[in-house]
Every structure is written in structure tokens, then in C-alpha cells.
Amino acid sequence: MAAEGRKEYNVAVKERLRVWRQIPETEKYQEMEKNQDQILNEVTSGEYKYGFYSDIEIEKIPKGLNENTVRIISEKKGEPGWLLEFRLKAFRHWQTMKMPTWANLTIPEIDYQDIVYYAAPKQSKPAGSNDEIDPELKRTFDRLGIPLEEQNHLAGIVVDAVMDSVSVKTTFRETLAEAGIIFCSFSDAVKDYPDLVRKHMGTVVPYSDNFFAALNSAVFSDGSFCYIPKGVRCPMELSTYFRINAANTGQFERTLIIADEDSYVSYLEGCTAPRRDENQLHAAIVEIITEKNAEVKYSTVQNWYPGDREGRGGIFNFVTKRGLCRGENSKISWTQVETGSAITWKYPSCILRGDNSSGEFYSVAVTNNHQQADTGTKMIHIGKNTRSIIVSKGISAGFSQNSYRGLVKVHRKASGARNFSQCDSLLLGDKCGAHTFPYLEVDNLSAIVEHEATTSKIGEDQIFYCNQRGISTEDAIGLIVNGYAKEIINKLPMEFAVEAQKLLQISLEGSVG
Amino acid sequence: MLNINNLKAAINGKPILKGINLVLNAGEVHALMGPNGSGKSTLAAILAGREFAKVLEGTVSYMGKDLLEMPPEERSREGIFLGFQYPTEIPGVSMVNFMKTAVNEHRKHRGLEPLSASDFLRIMREKKELVEIDSKLASRSVNEGYSGGEKKKNEIFQMAMLEPRLAILDETDSGLDIDALRIVANGINKLRQPDRAVLVITHYQRLLDYIIPDVVHVLYDGRIVKSGDRDLALELEEKGYDWIKKEADKSKVYE
Ligand SMILES: Nc1ncnc2c1ncn2[C@@H]1O[C@H](COP(=O)(O)OP(=O)(O)OP(=O)(O)O)[C@@H](O)[C@H]1O
Numbered sequence: 001m002a003a004e005g006r007k008e009y010n011v012a013v014k015e016r017l018r019v020w021r022q023i024p025e026t027e028k029y030q031e032m033e034k035n036q037d038q039i040l041n042e043v044t045s046g047e048y049k050y051g052f053y054s055d056i057e058i059e060k061i062p063k064g065l066n067e068n069t070v071r072i073i074s075e076k077k078g079e080p081g082w083l084l085e086f087r088l089k090a091f092r093h094w095q096t097m098k099m100p101t102w103a104n105l106t107i108p109e110i111d112y113q114d115i116v117y118y119a120a121p122k123q124s125k126p127a128g129s130n131d132e133i134d135p136e137l138k139r140t141f142d143r144l145g146i147p148l149e150e151q152n153h154l155a156g157i158v159v160d161a162v163m164d165s166v167s168v169k170t171t172f173r174e175t176l177a178e179a180g181i182i183f184c185s186f187s188d189a190v191k192d193y194p195d196l197v198r199k200h201m202g203t204v205v206p207y208s209d210n211f212f213a214a215l216n217s218a219v220f221s222d223g224s225f226c227y228i229p230k231g232v233r234c235p236m237e238l239s240t241y242f243r244i245n246a247a248n249t250g251q252f253e254r255t256l257i258i259a260d261e262d263s264y265v266s267y268l269e270g271c272t273a274p275r276r277d278e279n280q281l282h283a284a285i286v287e288i289i290t291e292k293n294a295e296v297k298y299s300t301v302q303n304w305y306p307g308d309r310e311g312r313g314g315i316f317n318f319v320t321k322r323g324l325c326r327g328e329n330s331k332i333s334w335t336q337v338e339t340g341s342a343i344t345w346k347y348p349s350c351i352l353r354g355d356n357s358s359g360e361f362y363s364v365a366v367t368n369n370h371q372q373a374d375t376g377t378k379m380i381h382i383g384k385n386t387r388s389i390i391v392s393k394g395i396s397a398g399f400s401q402n403s404y405r406g407l408v409k410v411h412r413k414a415s416g417a418r419n420f421s422q423c424d425s426l427l428l429g430d431k432c433g434a435h436t437f438p439y440l441e442v443d444n445l446s447a448i449v450e451h452e453a454t455t456s457k458i459g460e461d462q463i464f465y466c467n468q469r470g471i472s473t474e475d476a477i478g479l480i481v482n483g484y485a486k487e488i489i490n491k492l493p494m495e496f497a498v499e500a501q502k503l504l505q506i507s508l509e510g511s512v513g
Numbered sequence: 514m515l516n517i518n519n520l521k522a523a524i525n526g527k528p529i530l531k532g533i534n535l536v537l538n539a540g541e542v543h544a545l546m547g548p549n550g551s552g553k554s555t556l557a558a559i560l561a562g563r564e565f566a567k568v569l570e571g572t573v574s575y576m577g578k579d580l581l582e583m584p585p586e587e588r589s590r591e592g593i594f595l596g597f598q599y600p601t602e603i604p605g606v607s608m609v610n611f612m613k614t615a616v617n618e619h620r621k622h623r624g625l626e627p628l629s630a631s632d633f634l635r636i637m638r639e640k641k642e643l644v645e646i647d648s649k650l651a652s653r654s655v656n657e658g659y660s661g662g663e664k665k666k667n668e669i670f671q672m673a674m675l676e677p678r679l680a681i682l683d684e685t686d687s688g689l690d691i692d693a694l695r696i697v698a699n700g701i702n703k704l705r706q707p708d709r710a711v712l713v714i715t716h717y718q719r720l721l722d723y724i725i726p727d728v729v730h731v732l733y734d735g736r737i738v739k740s741g742d743r744d745l746a747l748e749l750e751e752k753g754y755d756w757i758k759k760e761a762d763k764s765k766v767y768e
Pocket residue numbers: 524525529547548549550551552553554555556565598
């Protein structure tokens with residue numbers, strides 16, 4: 001792709017920023033006000049609103065997991081031999097492993113033979129082709145607020161839509177290709193860019209990394225692939241929307257993002273699932289690699305079905321996310337808003353190998369009713385003058401348990417490393433729990449590592465103060481929680497900040513009073 | 514406007530209000546005085562709908578409605594404003610956002626459209642000037658890190674924004690410097706209108722120099738033991754509460 005094109009794209013990005021900065025504060029504020037009203041309306045309209053099921057014909061393989069299952073999945077995808085080998089190695093390794101028990105979670109026994117490992121909407125056309133996609137699928141994503149037609153797209157956002165085991169559509173593929181950016185489903189990447197995939201896949205999260213990573217490596221079905229070439233600032237937000245639809249099915253997707261030298265991309269994933277009484281397993285892997293001076297901003301708005309008020313059903317969200325700052329001055333930042341899932345087990349991490357590289361982790365995790373979350377990060381400082389920031393905000397309500405678990409590791413050679421961690425917990429009510437498990441391993445004396453933690457409660461006096469000014473208790477909690485999480489929400493791309501605010505408020509509905 | 518009839522209330526089973534009778538008409542300003550711990554703030558809290566004090570007996574009607582039946586946010590939207598003796602800090606919630614939510618809730622209650630952002634900001638600026646509060650305060654979190662006096666001025670600012678029908682101001686004059694006192698008094702005087710009423714709880718005659726009350730009540734041990742005109746406040750300033758306490762205790766003996 002011509003350098004000209006890249007330059008044009010970079011100019012486009014700068015222009016967008018310039019325009020946004022020129023909007024007077026009052027107008028931005030007006031915009032936000034509109035959003036607020038929208039939020040209130042949504043909030044009053046009910047509980048988990050993505051719990052519907054789409055009656056789409058699906059092709060499923062039988063329940064159960066053995067070598068043959070792995071072979072069938074690979075065959076369905078028409079994969080090359082090396083990938084099947086990779087899967088089989090992972091599967092054999094997984095068989096030797098046990099589910100981890102160190103997290104502060106009570107996980108019911110999972111019968112891995114009782115899960116369907118591949119389910120695909122039947123009429124789906126090969127992803128990435130120009131064919132019309134199935135109207136029922138389109139309707140599903142429309143209902144989720146994710147239009148798949150490019151003319152209806154959300155301003156400046158590219159979507160890869162994944163349902164159950166396959167990607168159903170990636171928008172704007174051609175437009176991005178003009179800038180040399182590759183953004184497609186993982187399956188397409190295996191076909192179209194086998195060398196890139198083979199070179200990088202499993203280098204950040206090896207298949208042997210942990211129980212769920214091994215499982216994913218054996219049976220993963222789809223996901224997104226992204227490559228940003230040297231010197232390109234991706235002008236649009238890239239996003240993947242994961243939807244679990246089929247019953248008794250696990251979702252095992254992989255995402256691989258490679259940012260070459262001097263490049264930039266902002267990427268967002270969103271996820272929802274139907275309301276069901278059985279638990280469903282979601283075990284994903286995300287790998288990010290940044291070369292010299294490159295930056296990747298990865299945001300997640302996780303809203304898997306959390307189960308009902310009594311704790312029936314909901315998604316088990318066991319995810320391994322890790323980024324490697326390979327080049328000097330490179331940067332990876334994780335921002336997550338976690339409101340869904342019955343159980344969350346995830347630690348988006350950064351390996352800071354390049355000198356002067358930096359990693360950031362910003363998280364809001366909300367648990368209500370009987371939800372459990374054990375989430376946090378690992379910042380591994382290997383290069384010189386590497387920096388990391390951790391800001392974690394837990395909000396617990398109902399009978400839920402919410403844990404932060406974070407490791408800051410400074411290697412012997414990582415002189416001048418710096419870390420700052422801030423872990424705050426907010427409690428609503430007295431039947432929930434908030435826990436903090438910070439781990440520190442510092443092998444270089446020049447390192448500066450700081451950790452701050454606070455626990456607070458929404459006070460009855462604060463609620464009353466709001467009530468006395470005419471604000472209902474529900475709205476007061478919304479105000480206070482959004483205020484508490486503002487620092488993190490503001491890190492999300494504008495378009496998703498609203499969604500996230502909404503989610504916070506909805507997921508705490510009925511938590512007080 | 515407000516009619517309190519034989520109101521008795523207890524906190525944790527301990528009687529605090531022992532039969533309050535008070536009638537506050539539209540257009541009037543009443544001052545409520547009385548020694549520490551006599552129950553002034555408890556009365557204010559009950560009127561605003563706070564639940565830590567349990568009402569045992571009596572009735573309160575406001576604009577012809579049973580006040581005690583209304584949830585606190587409803588009372589606010591119906592025009593009752595409480596200036597808190599100790600305003601609460603709400604970290605993370607900006608004063609702008611807080612007030613905007615409050616004002617729009619009040620408007621919704623009256624069947625009005627929410628204010629546009631620019632209108633809201635304009636009104637906010639006007640009222641801020643009225644109470645002469647630092648405009649930086651408004652962009653900070655509600656009461657967080659405000660000085661004692663700033664908190665009190667912020668209460669008056671909120672009162673100006675919400676334009677209540679009945680304002681109950683609990684020691685809003687305590688901890689204010691001379692200028693601030695004048696500002697607060699001006700804020701209260703602006704509410705002095707034929708369709709509004711104010712109940713000021715205070716320990717100091719000083720405030721009453723600026724806002725001349727129509728009636729002064731003295732609350733002692735859960736009862737209003739004396740009511741009079743502004744001269745009563747002057748007398749209290751001069752002589753203290755002892756004589757009132759003695760009078761009240763004496764009459765108790767004969768009860
Ligand atoms: N939350 C509470 N728990 C227990 N007792 C309380 C509580 N609040 C008030 N009281 C008691 O009720 C009585 C009346 O208190 P209140 O605050 O109404 O007095 P006050 O007249 O406002 O006094 P001051 O002039 O000091 O503000 C006091 O004895 C006080 O200790």
C-alpha cells in the first residue's frame with residue numbers, strides 16, 4: 001500500500017481529533033446530557049436486555065471432547081496441517097492439566113464432555129465475502145445495536161461480528177485494506193495470511209500457559225485478526241462483537257493483534273448472550289504484539305449474561321489476555337468494563353520487554369446478586385525504564401464476591417522500572433465481599449513501585465442527601481457509581497463510554513432498598 | 514403551608530420530640546432556636562423524610578397533603594428544601610452533574626422538559642453569582658474538600674437553584690464569616706415571597722438582624738416551650754436559655 005494513503009489516513013485521524021477538541025465544552029456537555037437521558041430511559045426499561053435468543057438454524061457437532069472433536073473442528077475450517085498439529089499438541093497437554101483452584105471463586109464442577117465445541121449459523125456465507133448475509137443474523141445484530149451494513153455503521157467503527165463459533169461479517173474490510181490494515185476473522189486470516197498467523201500465534205500466550213488457554217488452543221473456532229502496518233495510525237475504531245446464541249455451546253475464540261513499528265490502533269470488544277438457566281463456558285485468548293513505538297489500546301465492555309437474581313445460569317468467563325510490548329517505546333493499554341458473567345476469571349497483562357515500553361490496566365468490575373469476579377492484571381517489567389499503571393475499581397452489591405488480583409514483577413535487568421497501582425472497592429450493602437490480592441516481585445533495586453488501596457461504601461447519608469434534592473435512590477446510586485468509575489469510563493472510546501455508563505447502572509439495579 | 518400537630522418521635526427508642534406543634538403560613542419566616550441537643554435537627558430530618566428517627570404520634574400536613582406519607586425525593590420535588598447542618602460529601606459526583614439531575618427531576622415532576630445544557634449552565638452561573646461562590650467549586654465533587662463555610666454557601670446555592678416553597682435551614686449561618694453571613698441572609702431574603710416560607714434553625718441573633726423573623730420559637734427537650742416575636746431572640750441573646758429551661762421544667766412538674 002502506498003505511503004501516500006497512510007499519510008492521508010493519519011491526517012484524517014488528526015482532523016477528527018481537532019474537530020472534537022474544537023467543540024465547545026457546553027456542546028460536548030449537551031451531547032453527554034442527551035446520553036444521560038437515554039441512560040435513564042434504558043435503566044427504567046428493565047434488566048438484562050440482551051437475553052433474547054435468535055431462532056437461527058445452526059450446524060452443531062455432537063457434544064463431547066476428544067482428539068476427534070479437535071480434528072473435526074480443524075477440518076470444518078479447512079485448516080492447514082500445522083494448525084491441526086498445534087491444536088492436537090494443545091489438546092494433549094490440556095488432558096494432563098487440572099482446572100486452577102487458586103482464584104477466590106467457587107466454581108461448580110464443569111463437565112467438559114457435556115459441551116458442544118462447534119456451532120455455526122447454518123446459512124452463514126463464508127465470512128468476508130461480499131454476499132448478503134442472512135437476514136435473521138442481521139436482525140440479531142441490529143437488535144444488539146450492531147448494524148452489519150456499512151451504510152448504517154456507527155460513526156468511525158469497524159465491526160467483526162462473531163456468533164457462536166464463526167465470524168458472520170467483517171465490515172469495512174476493503175476500506176481498511178487500502179491503508180494496508182488487515183482486519184478479518186481469525187479463520188480468514190489463517191487462509192489469507194498464514195505466515196503472519198503462524199509466526200505470531202501462541203508467542204504471547206503459549207498453549208501450555210494455563211488450563212483454559214490449553215483448552216482454547218485445542219478447540220478455538222474463530223475470533224478476530226488484526227495487523228497494522230508500519231507507520232499507520234488506524235483511523236477507525238476496530239471492534240469485535242461476540243455473541244453466544246446456541247444452547248449448550250461453549251465459545252472459544254482467539255484474537256491476535258499485531259501493531260508494527262510506529263503504528264496505532266484502538267480496538268474494542270463487546271459480548272452478550274441469551275438468558276438461560278444453564279451455565280455456558282466462554283474461554284478466550286487475546287494476544288497483542290506491539291513493535292517499536294507502536295501503541296494498542298484494547299477496550300472491553302463485557303456484558304455476558306450474568307445469571308438471574310438467585311444465581312441460576314450465566315456465563316463462565318475464563319479468559320487469558322496478554323500483550324507483549326516487544327519494541328522499545330511501545331505501549332499497550334487494557335481498559336475493561338466488566339458487568340456480566342456469572343463467574344469472571346481474567347487478568348489482562350503486559351509483558352514490557354522493550355526499553356521504555358509501558359503498560360496500562362484500567363478496570364471497572366461490577367458484581368451483583370450472586371456474581372463472582374476474580375480479575376486483575378500482571379505487569380512484567382523486563383526492559384529498562386518500563387512503566388506501568390494499574391487502576392482497578394471494584395463495585396460489589398447483593399451477595400456477590402469481587403476480587404482484584406494483580407502481580408507487578410520487576411526483573412533483575414529492568415532498571416528504572418516504575419509502577420503505580422490503585423485498587424478501590426466500593427460496597428453496596430453488607431452481604432457482598434470485596435478482596436484485594438496484590439503480589440509484588442521486585443528484583444531490581446532502582447524500581448519504584450507504589451500501591452494504594454481504598455474501600456468505601458455508599459453511605460445512607462449520601463443517598464439521603466441526593467433524595468433531599470429530588471433524586472431517587474436508584475438514580476443516586478447511578479450518579480455515585482458512575483462518578484466512582486468515571487476515571488475508567490473516560491478511557492473508553494467516546495461511542496462506548498455511554499454504553500458502559502448505562503451498563504453500570506443497569507447491572508446494579510435493585511441492589512439497594 | 515406547614516402544619517405540625519403533636520409530633521412525637523424517638524431515636525433508638527429514646528423519645529426526642531415530645532409533642533411539637535407548629536404552624537407555618539405562606540409568606541412567613543420562622544426562627545427555631547434552642548439549646549444543643551434539644552431536637553432541632555431531628556425535627557428538620559423528620560420533615561425531610563429521613564428515617565433514623567421514628568415518628569410515634571402526631572401528624573404533619575404540607576400544602577394540604579400528609580407529609581409523613583411522602584418519600585423524601587417526593588418532598589423535595591414538592592418544594593421542601595433542607596439546608597443540612599452537616600452537608601454530605603459525595604466523591605466523584607460533580608456539582609454540575611448533581612444539580613443538573615436534581616433540577617431536571619424537579620422539572621419532570623412539574624411536567625416540564627429538561628433544561629437544555631446551555632440554559633442550565635446559564636442559570637447555574639447566575640445563581641453562583643448570587644451566592645458569590647467560587648465558580649471552581651461547581652466543577653468539583655459535591656461538598657468534597659469544601660471548607661465549612663463553603664459547604665454552607667453551597668447549600669444556599671442549591672436552594673437558589675431549586676427555588677423551594679418551604680426552606681428549612683439547619684444552622685446554615687454557623688461557621689460563616691461576616692461577608693458569607695450577609696450572602697446567606699440575602700439568599701434567604703430572596704425567598705421571602707407571599708407563596709413561600711422559611712424555617713431557620715439558628716443559635717445566633719446575628720442572622721436575625723438580617724432576616725427579621727415573623728415568629729421565634731424555642732425548642733427545649735423535645736417541646737416548643739416558648740414562641741414570640743424577634744424580641745424573644747434578643748432576650749435569649751442577652752439572658753441565655755437558663756430562665757427558659759427553668760420555666761419549662763417548672764411547668765413540667767405540674768403536668
Ligand atoms: N442518629 C442518632 N442516634 C442517636 N441519637 C441521636 C441521633 N441523632 C440525634 N440524636 C440525639 O437526639 C437528640 C437531639 O439531637 P438534635 O441533633 O436534633 O439536636 P439539635 O437541637 O439539632 O442540637 P444542636 O443545636 O447541637 O445542633 C440529641 O440528644 C442527640 O444526641
